[in-house]
Amino acid sequence: MAMKHVGIESSLAIAEAIRLANVDVIAAYPITPQTHIVEGLAEMVADGKLDAEYIPVESEHSAMSSCLGSSAVGARTFTATASQGLILMHEVLLVAASLRLPIVMTVANRALSGPLNIWGDHSDAMITRDSGWIQIFVENGQEAFDQVICSFYIAEHPDVLLPTIINLDGFHVSHVIEPIEMLDQKAVDGFLPPYKRSITLDPDNPVTMGCFAMPNLYTESRKALDTALRDSKKVIYEVWKKYGALTGRHYKAVEKYKVENADTLLVTMGSYSENAMDAIDKMQEEGKKVGLVRVRLWRPFPYDEVIEALSGVKNVIVLDRAISLGGPAPVCSEIRAALYSCKERPQVASIVGGLGGRDISPPDFEKLVETGLEHIKSGKTLETVMFGVRE
Amino acid sequence: METLSIYAPKLVTSREYIAPGHRACSGCGEVLAVRYVCKALGRNTIISNATGCMEIISTPLPQTSWEVPWIHTLFENASAVASGIESGIKALKRKHGYTKQVKVVAMGGDGGTADIGLQSLSGALERGHDFLYVCYDNEAYMNTGIQRSSETPFGASTTTAPAGKDSMGQHTWKKNMAAIAAAHNIPYVATSCSSYPFDIMSKVEKAVRVKGPSYIHILSVCPTGWRCPSNQTIKMGRLAVETGIFPMYEIEDGKYKLNIDLPVLRPVDDYLKLQGRFRHLTKDSIAEIQAKVVEEYNKVRHLAGLKKVK
Numbered sequence: 001m002a003m004k005h006v007g008i009e010s011s012l013a014i015a016e017a018i019r020l021a022n023v024d025v026i027a028a029y030p031i032t033p034q035t036h037i038v039e040g041l042a043e044m045v046a047d048g049k050l051d052a053e054y055i056p057v058e059s060e061h062s063a064m065s066s067c068l069g070s071s072a073v074g075a076r077t078f079t080a081t082a083s084q085g086l087i088l089m090h091e092v093l094l095v096a097a098s099l100r101l102p103i104v105m106t107v108a109n110r111a112l113s114g115p116l117n118i119w120g121d122h123s124d125a126m127i128t129r130d131s132g133w134i135q136i137f138v139e140n141g142q143e144a145f146d147q148v149i150c151s152f153y154i155a156e157h158p159d160v161l162l163p164t165i166i167n168l169d170g171f172h173v174s175h176v177i178e179p180i181e182m183l184d185q186k187a188v189d190g191f192l193p194p195y196k197r198s199i200t201l202d203p204d205n206p207v208t209m210g211c212f213a214m215p216n217l218y219t220e221s222r223k224a225l226d227t228a229l230r231d232s233k234k235v236i237y238e239v240w241k242k243y244g245a246l247t248g249r250h251y252k253a254v255e256k257y258k259v260e261n262a263d264t265l266l267v268t269m270g271s272y273s274e275n276a277m278d279a280i281d282k283m284q285e286e287g288k289k290v291g292l293v294r295v296r297l298w299r300p301f302p303y304d305e306v307i308e309a310l311s312g313v314k315n316v317i318v319l320d321r322a323i324s325l326g327g328p329a330p331v332c333s334e335i336r337a338a339l340y341s342c343k344e345r346p347q348v349a350s351i352v353g354g355l356g357g358r359d360i361s362p363p364d365f366e367k368l369v370e371t372g373l374e375h376i377k378s379g380k381t382l383e384t385v386m387f388g389v390r391e
Numbered sequence: 392m393e394t395l396s397i398y399a400p401k402l403v404t405s406r407e408y409i410a411p412g413h414r415a416c417s418g419c420g421e422v423l424a425v426r427y428v429c430k431a432l433g434r435n436t437i438i439s440n441a442t443g444c445m446e447i448i449s450t451p452l453p454q455t456s457w458e459v460p461w462i463h464t465l466f467e468n469a470s471a472v473a474s475g476i477e478s479g480i481k482a483l484k485r486k487h488g489y490t491k492q493v494k495v496v497a498m499g500g501d502g503g504t505a506d507i508g509l510q511s512l513s514g515a516l517e518r519g520h521d522f523l524y525v526c527y528d529n530e531a532y533m534n535t536g537i538q539r540s541s542e543t544p545f546g547a548s549t550t551t552a553p554a555g556k557d558s559m560g561q562h563t564w565k566k567n568m569a570a571i572a573a574a575h576n577i578p579y580v581a582t583s584c585s586s587y588p589f590d591i592m593s594k595v596e597k598a599v600r601v602k603g604p605s606y607i608h609i610l611s612v613c614p615t616g617w618r619c620p621s622n623q624t625i626k627m628g629r630l631a632v633e634t635g636i637f638p639m640y641e642i643e644d645g646k647y648k649l650n651i652d653l654p655v656l657r658p659v660d661d662y663l664k665l666q667g668r669f670r671h672l673t674k675d676s677i678a679e680i681q682a683k684v685v686e687e688y689n690k691v692r693h694l695a696g697l698k699k700v701k
Binding site: 022025051052055057058061069073092201204207208209211213 | 435439452453454457465470476514
């Protein structure tokens with residue numbers, strides 16, 4: 001299939017993916033570093049390039065609430081946010097999942113106040129962890145474009161019907177100009193089925209959505225949602241497979257990079273993985289047995305794939321770009337939980353770094369791996385290391 | 392409107408859109424108001440309902456009283472959800488061959504409207520969505536046990552602003568939601584009351600005929616929270632209107648019209664003395680309320696181009 005390469009800012013590539021997905025309703029509120037996405041969409045609507053209703057709401061809470069309404073009448077629905085915006089819409093996120101409304105949202109991940117900080121980390125995503133949304137982390141603009149197209153297919157699939165977040169690092173992905181391979185409209189139309197929902201708010205078939213549940217039914221309704229989210233993995237993999245066949249870009253829940261012969265594996269999520277890869281290349285050239293595992297699918301969490309990638313290795317060093325104040329770092333916590341069931345458990349070091357936009361360069365990653373290994377040697381692995389912190 | 396004082400049930404559809412068997416308290420003015428609203432709306436309606444009594448009494452999973460499509464999501468966002476419904480339908484009509492003519496309605500109590508939901512309501516009114524917002528105002532957070540709201544009248548005792556040795560209960564005057572709605576320059580705003588079925592129905596019919604946002608504020612008697620006998624609901628609403636405490640009017644394209652023109656107001660005490668929430672009031676505070684009621688009533692009369700009353 002012929003595809004064109006375009007040098008474009010990732011945020012605008014995302015807007016282009018939304019246009020190609022022929023979205024019906026966009027309800028959004030501006031917040032850095034997400035704003036270029038919704039500005040791009042507003043421009044497309046204004047220029048008649050995208051036939052959609054654009055609701056310029058008065059808050060993120062109303063953005064997500066409007067998304068509930070439009071998705072419930074059967075319209076393909078999109079929004080984007082970040083940071084404070086994501087946590088302002090938080091209570092609405094949980095309702096979107098429980099009503100099984102397949103809204104798609106991009107989150108340009110950013111730190112949380114306070115202190116106020118507009119730069120990237122994963123604090124916003126981690127607070128959203130338990131909301132019932134499918135959550136995917138991307139590493140670059142190409143992946144953001146691809147995953148946005150895939151996410152409508154996944155979210156609206158009749159076996160899934162769950163809202164989906166594409167997490168992309170604020171600035172490090174959102175504002176970077178990259179050569180991106182775009183699909184044309186024909187390719188997207190051929191790939192992406194239309195949103196057809198069997199139950200909508202329809203006067204000819206009146207339904208009640210959003211009943212309250214007494215203690216005798218609440219547990220069952222939560223279990224049903226949990227099962228749906230866990231089972232969505234099958235469809236996610238199918239859609240990625242189809243997309244791979246179409247584009248040659250194959251995505252997996254967990255990616256391995258130069259793990260053969262490694263006795264130490266670094267685990268990352270999001271755009272910093274690319275710097276980590278450079279560091280791994282250099283360290284392997286120097287004869288160090290270090291490899292990299294990147295987690296793409298955050299919810300539903302791919303336990304089996306994580307165990308397959310990490311079990312049998314001696315040391316695992318997990319980088320979290322969010323801090324769980326007073327507790328274990330969130331990604332590391334999942335990795336540890338996954339590995340606990342293994343017969344031979346690797347030693348795990350938990351490192352928190354890259355908060356509020358602080359860079360971790362390839363040389364920093366080399367130091368980070370050394371720090372992790374020293375930490376494991378010290379035997380104090382229950383403690384989390386803050387990487388590069390000035391005390 | 393002209394037949395306001397005549398109750399002629401044969402003129403009203405016998406079709407119900409909120410079915411009996413719901414769990415409202417006996418004498419609930421709110422469910423009565425909503426019942427009339429729905430009769431006037433008819434079947435081609437989608438309702439977005441805020442959290443509150445109405446949602447709790449009508450939708451315990453797996454049951455529902457609603458015979459029109461209905462969605463409840465949260466407390467403060469009924470207007471934003473309605474914005475999405477309205478926009479979604481617009482897009483479906485333009486792009487996907489959707490042909491139904493649907494009235495989009497958001498509903499909430501005084502808390503969901505005047506307090507926690509005011510921002511999303513203001514946003515939806517300002518953006519000009521074609522929808523009707525109905526506030527059924529029972530003057531406190533009744534669902535959680537009679538806590539004060541910004542719609543609780545001056546002097547009323549509630550569980551979070553109780554009358555006591557050092558307090559006469561609510562010490563602020565009722566927020567004027569109709570004026571706030573009208574300040575958005577929307578085409579239709581009205582007030583009504585659960586004791587006036589024809590008034591509610593004719594106003595709802597008018598509201599859904601206009602293009603753009605419309606707002607109806609319905610005083611809905613709550614015997615449980617107002618502490619009055621449940622067989623006095625209709626009387627209590629009528630007294631609220633006849634004393635001038637709750638004037639019934641419309642604002643069409645900015646023009647005020649008083650629907651019940653009372654040349655002489657009944658004394659407020661006729662209304663206050665029948666309700667336990669006011670029983671602690673002294674003669675002085677009743678006189679203060681009387682003066683304020685006349686002042687506020689005359690403001691509406693002035694806007695409607697009518698002479699003052701005493």
